[in-house]
Structures are given as C-alpha cells and as structure tokens.
Amino acid sequence: MDAQQNIQLFNNAAEKIFGYSADEILGQSITRLMKEKFRANHGNYIKQFADSDIQSRDMISRVMILAVKKDGSEFPVEITISKISINGKKEFTAIIRDVSNRIAFIEKLQHKLNTDNLTGLNNRNYFDGQLVEISQQYKRFGHTFCVLMFDLDKFKMVNDTYGHPIGDKVLQEFAKKTKQVIREVDILARFGGEEFIALLPNTRLKAAKEVANRIRQRISQQIVLSQDHEPVTFTVSIGVAEFSPHDDTESIIKRADDALYRAKNSGRNRVSD
Incomplete structure (x- = not known):
C-alpha cells in the first residue's frame, strides 16, 4: 500500500x-x-x-x-x-x-468446556463465571438477581429401580422442561449429579419463587418410560435465594442450598427460601 x-x-x-x-x-x-x-x-x-x-x-x-x-x-x-x-x-x-x-476451533473448545454433555445445559464452570459477572453488576448498578437450587427427589431410587439409562432420561427431561419455563436471559446449569442451579437476572425473591413453583408443577406432571414401558414419575425440590449487599458468590449459593434442604426436609416437591 x-x-x-x-x-x-x-x-x-x-x-x-x-x-x-x-x-x-x-x-x-x-x-x-x-x-x-x-x-x-x-x-x-x-x-x-x-x-x-x-x-x-x-x-x-x-x-x-x-x-x-x-x-x-x-x-x-x-x-x-x-x-x-x-x-x-x-x-x-x-x-x-x-x-x-x-476461531471455530476455539469456539468449539469453549462450548465443550462450558457444556454438560448429558443434558446440553451449561455446566458448573460456565455458571460460576456468569455468577461472578452478575454479582459485580449488582454491586456497581444495583441490579438484583436470584439463584435457584434444584434437587431431583429420591433420584437414587430411580437409578436403583430402573437403571442409569432411565435416570439419564429423567435428567434430560428435567433440563428440557425447565428450559421451557424460564426466560432466555436466565441461566440454567447442571450443578452436579441430580442437582441443577439457575440464575435469574433482574428478579426479586417473590417473582423467583413463582418461577420455581411453575417449574415444580411442570416437573411433577412429566413421565419418562422405563425399558419395560412402565411410567416413571419424578419431582423436584427447589431452594430460592435473592442476592443481598452482604452476599458474595459463595454465600448466595450456600443460602440457596440451605433453602433447598429446607424444602426437602419439609416433605420434598416443595419450594423454600
């Protein structure tokens, strides 16, 4: 030139x-x-x-x-x-x-790094990064958000009774139906095993509990067929926590997890904060 x-x-x-x-x-x-x-x-x-x-x-x-x-x-x-x-x-x-x-190769690696292979959802690695980012936005701009922690009730019994392939189908069905309830801006991830976690930006506690109850109701209506075509039903318990000025990324997850255990201890198939 x-x-x-x-x-x-x-x-x-x-x-x-x-x-x-x-x-x-x-x-x-x-x-x-x-x-x-x-x-x-x-x-x-x-x-x-x-x-x-x-x-x-x-x-x-x-x-x-x-x-x-x-x-x-x-x-x-x-x-x-x-x-x-x-x-x-x-x-x-x-x-x-x-x-x-x-660039395509890097994007493929990033997708693999951030995606749960079984459900196709985001994984814990991706969720943790998003949680750090949105918590920083809260402290800078006051944008509130909530965290939902999910645990499929008596999931071990499903695996023991019907086998792990059916258990995998249950996890996949949960992921699919929950994605249909939440918004596109919400982040749903597999936390580990039968535990899942969601991040709801610009959401207060009351609204987050309403979303959680809609998910709980939707999941309780789902059926997965066993290898013998026997209907397998399942439910989910959900803990909800709203980020506060005293929270950090670890404490908000712990509070959502504590709320989850309260839901399970009060009878399962429940939402608690």
Whole structure:
C-alpha cells in the first residue's frame, strides 16, 4: 500500500482469500476489504503507526478484525503491518491471515468446556463465571438477581429401580422442561449429579419463587418410560435465594442450598427460601 493506503500489490494468496483478482483491487483503498465499522479509525491508526519509531507490529500486537470478501461475506483475520521507505516515500505491507478455522476451533473448545454433555445445559464452570459477572453488576448498578437450587427427589431410587439409562432420561427431561419455563436471559446449569442451579437476572425473591413453583408443577406432571414401558414419575425440590449487599458468590449459593434442604426436609416437591 502507498502512503494513502491504496493497494499496490495483491498476491495470489490475497486473491484466494478475498475473491478479488489483482486487477479488480489494485489502486483501491485497503478499507474496501474491511467491515464498515473498522474503516473510520483506520486512518488515525495508520497515521500513528507511520509517525512512530516502530517499523512493524510484532506477533503479540496483531489486531484481529473482520474482513469482507468480494461476495460480501465476513471472516476474521489477523493483520500484521510493516512500513518501509522507498525513494523517501513511506509504503506499507500488510500480512493478512484468515483465522476462521482457528476461531471455530476455539469456539468449539469453549462450548465443550462450558457444556454438560448429558443434558446440553451449561455446566458448573460456565455458571460460576456468569455468577461472578452478575454479582459485580449488582454491586456497581444495583441490579438484583436470584439463584435457584434444584434437587431431583429420591433420584437414587430411580437409578436403583430402573437403571442409569432411565435416570439419564429423567435428567434430560428435567433440563428440557425447565428450559421451557424460564426466560432466555436466565441461566440454567447442571450443578452436579441430580442437582441443577439457575440464575435469574433482574428478579426479586417473590417473582423467583413463582418461577420455581411453575417449574415444580411442570416437573411433577412429566413421565419418562422405563425399558419395560412402565411410567416413571419424578419431582423436584427447589431452594430460592435473592442476592443481598452482604452476599458474595459463595454465600448466595450456600443460602440457596440451605433453602433447598429446607424444602426437602419439609416433605420434598416443595419450594423454600
């Protein structure tokens, strides 16, 4: 690129990545290959780089942006820029790498890291991260929220009577039906074994208990068939706690867990705070 950021050289790899022939793109601004929202700051970025003593952006300083192909499709790229002086004039070289496969691989790993394989719900790792984030929002902005702790009643008896494959079906059915009751913004996760946990943003205790009771009622109406086509019913006990100024991420989970045990000790298939 020249000092005005017009493309002077467009090699074969660039043609393959972007879908343009060199004849189509030579003399055009490099911003033509960028997503529109990145174009406005490009001029200032290049000016600062041109006026600095740095000759090239090293590997650590690479900037990842969304580039645009000839057909309008967007894809993530890494760009490393160097500057050279030819006959007293500054020119620039941009090494561009399509990192679509790398990003997809990272997203796949993140999904695997944060997802419970059996139920498809979020797992404890993901929930803990979200709880930290929403508790920080509470302390900064006062956005209240509640935590619901679930435990499937007498689940060991289901496994002992019908076998673990049927127990797995019960867990999957619970996850499916509970997701139908809560909002999209709510976060439901498998806490471990037959225990689940939910995070309800912008929700006070009374409303959270109403949600919990709707879940409890929905679950009590569900049936899973055993291998002998025998109907298997199940219920859930739920503990509810609202985050307070004295709470942290550990104490709010403990209070929800304590409420859960009160629900179970009072007869199961109940909601308690």
